[in-house]
Protein backbone atom coordinates (compact mmCIF):
# COMPACT_ATOMS: atom_id res chain seq x y z
CA UNK A 1 0.00 0.00 0.00
CA UNK A 2 1.35 3.46 -0.89
CA UNK A 3 1.77 6.00 1.94
CA UNK A 4 -1.15 7.95 0.45
CA UNK A 5 -3.38 4.89 0.45
CA UNK A 6 -2.40 4.07 4.03
CA UNK A 7 -3.22 7.64 5.06
CA UNK A 8 -6.58 7.52 3.29
CA UNK A 9 -7.37 4.21 4.95
CA UNK A 10 -6.52 5.74 8.33
CA UNK A 11 -8.82 8.69 7.59
CA UNK A 12 -11.66 6.35 6.56
CA UNK A 13 -10.95 4.40 9.74
CA UNK A 14 -11.90 7.39 11.88
CA UNK A 15 -15.50 6.48 11.10
CA UNK A 16 -16.55 4.14 13.91
CA UNK A 17 -18.61 1.14 12.91
CA UNK A 18 -20.00 -2.14 14.06
CA UNK A 19 -18.45 -5.41 12.92
CA UNK A 20 -20.08 -8.04 10.73
CA UNK A 21 -19.21 -11.41 9.28
CA UNK A 22 -20.39 -11.77 5.68
CA UNK A 23 -20.93 -15.36 4.59
CA UNK A 24 -22.10 -17.38 1.64
CA UNK A 25 -21.43 -20.69 -0.07
CA UNK A 26 -19.35 -21.57 -3.14
CA UNK A 27 -21.00 -23.42 -6.00
CA UNK A 28 -19.84 -26.72 -4.41
CA UNK A 29 -21.45 -25.76 -1.05
CA UNK A 30 -18.26 -24.86 0.83
CA UNK A 31 -18.96 -22.04 3.28
CA UNK A 32 -17.04 -18.80 2.73
CA UNK A 33 -16.90 -15.64 4.78
CA UNK A 34 -14.95 -12.59 5.85
CA UNK A 35 -15.09 -9.88 8.50
CA UNK A 36 -16.53 -6.63 7.18
CA UNK A 37 -17.31 -3.22 8.59
CA UNK A 38 -18.52 -1.84 5.26
CA UNK A 39 -22.08 -2.88 6.18
CA UNK A 40 -24.73 -0.23 5.55
CA UNK A 41 -28.49 -0.40 5.76
CA UNK A 42 -29.87 1.02 2.51
CA UNK A 43 -33.64 0.79 2.22
CA UNK A 44 -36.68 -0.37 4.20
CA UNK A 45 -38.98 -0.80 1.20
CA UNK A 46 -37.71 -2.90 -0.41
CA UNK A 47 -35.46 -4.06 2.47
CA UNK A 48 -31.91 -3.57 1.22
CA UNK A 49 -28.46 -3.57 2.73
CA UNK A 50 -24.97 -3.49 1.32
CA UNK A 51 -21.47 -4.71 2.06
CA UNK A 52 -18.29 -4.15 0.05
CA UNK A 53 -16.15 -7.22 -0.63
CA UNK A 54 -12.66 -6.27 -1.80
CA UNK A 55 -10.78 -7.79 -4.71
CA UNK A 56 -8.09 -8.84 -2.23
CA UNK A 57 -10.40 -11.47 -0.73
CA UNK A 58 -9.65 -15.09 -1.59
CA UNK A 59 -13.44 -15.53 -1.75
CA UNK A 60 -13.98 -12.49 -3.99
CA UNK A 61 -14.72 -14.57 -7.10
CA UNK A 62 -17.27 -16.65 -5.22
CA UNK A 63 -19.01 -13.56 -3.85
CA UNK A 64 -19.22 -12.31 -7.45
CA UNK A 65 -21.15 -15.42 -8.44
CA UNK A 66 -23.29 -16.24 -5.44
CA UNK A 67 -27.06 -15.73 -5.54
CA UNK A 68 -27.38 -15.31 -1.76
CA UNK A 69 -25.31 -14.11 1.17
CA UNK A 70 -25.74 -13.53 4.89
CA UNK A 71 -24.57 -10.84 7.29
CA UNK A 72 -24.09 -11.53 11.01
CA UNK A 73 -23.72 -8.40 13.12
CA UNK A 74 -21.32 -9.47 15.84
CA UNK A 75 -22.17 -8.95 19.51
CA UNK A 76 -19.91 -7.73 22.27
CA UNK A 77 -17.62 -10.59 23.28
CA UNK A 78 -17.29 -11.89 19.71
CA UNK A 79 -13.97 -10.23 18.95
CA UNK A 80 -12.28 -13.62 18.53
CA UNK A 81 -14.77 -14.47 15.77
CA UNK A 82 -14.08 -11.14 14.07
CA UNK A 83 -10.37 -11.92 14.16
CA UNK A 84 -10.92 -15.44 12.86
CA UNK A 85 -12.88 -14.20 9.84
CA UNK A 86 -10.29 -11.53 9.15
CA UNK A 87 -7.26 -13.80 9.28
CA UNK A 88 -6.23 -15.80 6.26
CA UNK A 89 -4.53 -18.43 8.39
CA UNK A 90 -7.53 -19.51 10.44
CA UNK A 91 -9.98 -22.31 9.77
CA UNK A 92 -12.94 -19.95 9.79
CA UNK A 93 -15.72 -22.49 9.84
CA UNK A 94 -13.84 -25.07 11.96
CA UNK A 95 -15.26 -24.05 15.34
CA UNK A 96 -18.96 -24.97 15.27
CA UNK A 97 -20.20 -21.58 16.42
CA UNK A 98 -22.34 -21.01 13.35
CA UNK A 99 -25.32 -22.68 11.71
CA UNK A 100 -27.30 -22.43 8.51
CA UNK A 101 -30.12 -19.92 8.21
CA UNK A 102 -32.48 -19.31 5.30
CA UNK A 103 -31.19 -20.45 1.88
CA UNK A 104 -28.51 -22.50 3.72
CA UNK A 105 -26.54 -19.33 4.40
CA UNK A 106 -24.18 -19.66 7.40
CA UNK A 107 -24.95 -17.34 10.34
CA UNK A 108 -22.78 -16.83 13.43
CA UNK A 109 -24.30 -18.05 16.73
CA UNK A 110 -24.77 -15.38 19.40
CA UNK A 111 -24.91 -12.54 16.83
CA UNK A 112 -26.62 -9.27 17.69
CA UNK A 113 -28.57 -9.50 14.42
CA UNK A 114 -28.50 -11.58 11.27
CA UNK A 115 -29.72 -11.02 7.72
CA UNK A 116 -30.03 -13.43 4.83
CA UNK A 117 -30.24 -11.75 1.44
CA UNK A 118 -30.60 -12.56 -2.19
CA UNK A 119 -28.36 -10.47 -4.38
CA UNK A 120 -30.16 -7.29 -5.49
CA UNK A 121 -27.31 -5.73 -7.43
CA UNK A 122 -23.52 -5.66 -7.72
CA UNK A 123 -21.78 -2.40 -8.52
CA UNK A 124 -18.06 -2.58 -9.37
CA UNK A 125 -16.39 0.19 -7.37
CA UNK A 126 -12.62 0.48 -7.76
CA UNK A 127 -10.90 -2.28 -5.82
CA UNK A 128 -14.16 -3.30 -4.15
CA UNK A 129 -17.65 -4.29 -5.26
CA UNK A 130 -20.77 -2.82 -3.71
CA UNK A 131 -22.79 -5.93 -3.04
CA UNK A 132 -26.39 -5.01 -2.34
CA UNK A 133 -28.77 -7.60 -0.95
CA UNK A 134 -32.52 -7.81 -0.52
CA UNK A 135 -33.28 -9.11 2.95
CA UNK A 136 -35.32 -12.32 2.82
CA UNK A 137 -34.94 -13.25 6.50
CA UNK A 138 -33.54 -11.57 9.58
CA UNK A 139 -33.35 -11.88 13.36
CA UNK A 140 -31.95 -9.95 16.28
CA UNK A 141 -31.50 -10.19 20.03
CA UNK A 142 -30.80 -7.77 22.88
CA UNK A 143 -27.03 -8.31 22.82
CA UNK A 144 -25.17 -5.03 22.22
CA UNK A 145 -23.10 -4.93 19.04
CA UNK A 146 -19.31 -5.09 18.92
CA UNK A 147 -17.76 -1.79 17.83
CA UNK A 148 -14.72 -1.01 15.68
CA UNK A 149 -12.76 2.23 15.54
CA UNK A 150 -9.24 3.60 15.08
CA UNK A 151 -8.03 1.82 18.23
CA UNK A 152 -9.55 -1.53 17.29
CA UNK A 153 -12.57 -3.25 18.77
CA UNK A 154 -14.61 -1.69 21.56
CA UNK A 155 -17.55 -2.67 23.71
CA UNK A 156 -19.63 0.41 24.41
CA UNK A 157 -22.14 -1.00 26.86
CA UNK A 158 -19.38 -2.36 29.02
CA UNK A 159 -17.49 0.92 28.95
CA UNK A 160 -20.66 2.86 29.81
CA UNK A 161 -21.29 0.65 32.81
CA UNK A 162 -17.73 1.09 34.00
CA UNK A 163 -18.21 4.87 33.87
CA UNK A 164 -21.53 4.89 35.75
CA UNK A 165 -21.32 6.95 38.95
CA UNK A 166 -20.29 4.84 41.92
CA UNK A 167 -22.96 4.28 44.56
CA UNK A 168 -22.43 5.55 48.07
CA UNK A 169 -20.70 2.56 49.65
CA UNK A 170 -18.09 0.68 47.71
CA UNK A 171 -16.29 -2.32 49.09
CA UNK A 172 -13.18 -3.84 47.58
CA UNK A 173 -13.47 -7.62 48.03
CA UNK A 174 -11.17 -10.47 47.19
CA UNK A 175 -11.87 -13.99 45.99
CA UNK A 176 -8.80 -15.75 47.34
CA UNK A 177 -7.79 -19.15 46.03
CA UNK A 178 -4.72 -21.35 46.08
CA UNK A 179 -5.61 -23.40 43.00
CA UNK A 180 -7.60 -25.98 44.98
CA UNK A 181 -9.49 -24.04 47.68
CA UNK A 182 -11.16 -20.69 48.09
CA UNK A 183 -11.04 -18.77 51.35
CA UNK A 184 -14.00 -17.03 53.00
CA UNK A 185 -14.25 -15.18 56.29
CA UNK A 186 -15.75 -16.77 59.40
CA UNK A 187 -18.93 -14.89 58.49
CA UNK A 188 -19.13 -16.77 55.18
CA UNK A 189 -18.24 -13.72 53.13
CA UNK A 190 -15.34 -12.51 51.03
CA UNK A 191 -12.58 -10.59 52.81
CA UNK A 192 -13.40 -6.94 52.08
CA UNK A 193 -12.69 -3.35 52.96
CA UNK A 194 -14.81 -0.20 52.44
CA UNK A 195 -13.29 2.19 49.89
CA UNK A 196 -13.63 5.98 49.93
CA UNK A 197 -14.90 7.68 46.77
CA UNK A 198 -11.48 8.97 45.72
CA UNK A 199 -9.45 5.94 46.84
CA UNK A 200 -8.14 3.13 44.66
CA UNK A 201 -10.03 -0.09 45.46
CA UNK A 202 -7.00 -2.17 44.54
CA UNK A 203 -4.67 -0.16 46.78
CA UNK A 204 -7.19 -0.27 49.65
CA UNK A 205 -7.42 -4.03 49.32
CA UNK A 206 -3.65 -4.50 49.16
CA UNK A 207 -3.25 -2.44 52.35
CA UNK A 208 -6.04 -4.32 54.07
CA UNK A 209 -4.64 -7.75 53.23
CA UNK A 210 -1.13 -6.71 54.24
CA UNK A 211 -2.57 -5.49 57.56
CA UNK A 212 -4.20 -8.90 58.06
CA UNK A 213 -0.90 -10.67 57.33
CA UNK A 214 -2.30 -12.24 54.15
CA UNK A 215 0.29 -12.55 51.38
CA UNK A 216 -1.89 -12.53 48.27
CA UNK A 217 -1.09 -11.75 44.69
CA UNK A 218 -4.04 -9.69 43.49
CA UNK A 219 -5.25 -10.19 39.93
CA UNK A 220 -8.03 -9.04 37.64
CA UNK A 221 -11.47 -7.81 38.64
CA UNK A 222 -13.82 -10.77 38.71
CA UNK A 223 -17.14 -9.07 39.47
CA UNK A 224 -18.63 -5.64 40.01
CA UNK A 225 -22.15 -5.64 41.40
CA UNK A 226 -24.50 -3.44 43.35
CA UNK A 227 -26.67 -4.52 46.25
CA UNK A 228 -30.17 -3.26 46.94
CA UNK A 229 -28.96 -0.97 49.75
CA UNK A 230 -26.74 1.17 47.52
CA UNK A 231 -23.57 -0.81 48.17
CA UNK A 232 -21.23 -1.79 45.36
CA UNK A 233 -18.82 -4.65 45.55
CA UNK A 234 -15.69 -4.76 43.41
CA UNK A 235 -14.38 -8.31 43.59
CA UNK A 236 -10.76 -8.91 42.68
CA UNK A 237 -9.21 -12.30 42.28
CA UNK A 238 -6.32 -13.06 44.58
CA UNK A 239 -3.89 -15.95 44.68
CA UNK A 240 -2.35 -17.28 47.88
CA UNK A 241 0.35 -19.94 48.19
CA UNK A 242 -0.48 -20.86 51.78
CA UNK A 243 -3.78 -20.99 53.68
CA UNK A 244 -4.33 -17.53 55.18
CA UNK A 245 -4.85 -17.58 58.93
CA UNK A 246 -8.33 -16.84 60.22
CA UNK A 247 -10.08 -17.68 56.96
CA UNK A 248 -12.20 -20.72 56.18
CA UNK A 249 -11.03 -22.98 53.32
CA UNK A 250 -13.49 -24.64 50.96
CA UNK A 251 -12.72 -26.85 47.94
CA UNK A 252 -13.26 -24.74 44.83
CA UNK A 253 -15.78 -27.15 43.33
CA UNK A 254 -17.84 -27.33 46.54
CA UNK A 255 -17.63 -23.71 47.65
CA UNK A 256 -20.92 -22.16 48.73
CA UNK A 257 -22.27 -19.25 50.73
CA UNK A 258 -25.64 -18.33 52.25
CA UNK A 259 -25.75 -15.04 50.32
CA UNK A 260 -27.23 -15.91 46.88
CA UNK A 261 -25.08 -13.42 44.94
CA UNK A 262 -21.88 -14.71 46.54
CA UNK A 263 -23.05 -18.29 46.12
CA UNK A 264 -23.59 -17.67 42.38
CA UNK A 265 -20.14 -16.10 42.14
CA UNK A 266 -18.52 -19.12 43.81
CA UNK A 267 -20.39 -21.53 41.52
CA UNK A 268 -19.27 -19.56 38.45
CA UNK A 269 -15.71 -19.59 39.72
CA UNK A 270 -15.86 -23.38 40.18
CA UNK A 271 -17.06 -23.79 36.59
CA UNK A 272 -14.57 -21.37 35.07
CA UNK A 273 -11.71 -22.81 37.10
CA UNK A 274 -12.08 -26.07 35.15
CA UNK A 275 -11.27 -24.37 31.86
CA UNK A 276 -9.28 -21.45 33.27
CA UNK A 277 -11.43 -19.13 31.14
CA UNK A 278 -12.46 -16.48 33.63
CA UNK A 279 -15.11 -13.90 32.80
CA UNK A 280 -16.18 -10.63 34.40
CA UNK A 281 -19.62 -10.22 35.98
CA UNK A 282 -21.11 -6.72 35.90
CA UNK A 283 -24.56 -5.99 37.27
CA UNK A 284 -26.47 -6.15 40.52
CA UNK A 285 -26.79 -8.90 43.10
CA UNK A 286 -29.92 -9.95 41.22
CA UNK A 287 -29.08 -9.74 37.55
CA UNK A 288 -26.21 -8.77 35.28
CA UNK A 289 -23.95 -9.80 32.45
CA UNK A 290 -21.09 -12.27 32.37
CA UNK A 291 -18.62 -10.69 29.98
CA UNK A 292 -16.10 -12.89 28.27
CA UNK A 293 -13.16 -11.58 26.32
CA UNK A 294 -10.26 -13.53 24.98
CA UNK A 295 -7.73 -11.55 26.98
CA UNK A 296 -9.14 -12.10 30.48
CA UNK A 297 -7.59 -14.89 32.45
Ligand SMILES: Cc1cc2nc3c(=O)[nH]c(=O)nc-3n(C[C@H](O)[C@H](O)[C@H](O)COP(=O)(O)O)c2cc1C
Nearest residue numbers: 034035036037038052053054057058059085086088
Ligand atom coordinates in the same frame (compact mmCIF):
# COMPACT_ATOMS: atom_id res chain seq x y z
C1 LIG B 1 -12.89 -4.80 11.30
C2 LIG B 1 -12.59 -5.28 9.91
C3 LIG B 1 -13.40 -4.89 8.87
C4 LIG B 1 -13.16 -5.31 7.57
N1 LIG B 1 -13.99 -4.92 6.57
C5 LIG B 1 -13.80 -5.38 5.31
C6 LIG B 1 -14.71 -5.04 4.27
O1 LIG B 1 -15.69 -4.34 4.47
N2 LIG B 1 -14.45 -5.53 3.02
C7 LIG B 1 -13.39 -6.33 2.76
O2 LIG B 1 -13.23 -6.76 1.62
N3 LIG B 1 -12.51 -6.68 3.74
C8 LIG B 1 -12.70 -6.23 5.00
N4 LIG B 1 -11.84 -6.57 6.01
C9 LIG B 1 -10.70 -7.43 5.68
C10 LIG B 1 -11.12 -8.88 5.53
O3 LIG B 1 -11.86 -9.36 6.62
C11 LIG B 1 -9.89 -9.75 5.35
O4 LIG B 1 -9.10 -9.19 4.37
C12 LIG B 1 -10.31 -11.10 4.90
O5 LIG B 1 -10.86 -11.85 5.94
C13 LIG B 1 -9.19 -11.87 4.26
O6 LIG B 1 -9.81 -13.01 3.72
P1 LIG B 1 -9.08 -14.03 2.78
O7 LIG B 1 -8.00 -14.66 3.62
O8 LIG B 1 -10.16 -15.02 2.42
O9 LIG B 1 -8.59 -13.28 1.61
C14 LIG B 1 -12.07 -6.15 7.29
C15 LIG B 1 -11.24 -6.56 8.35
C16 LIG B 1 -11.51 -6.13 9.65
C17 LIG B 1 -10.63 -6.59 10.77
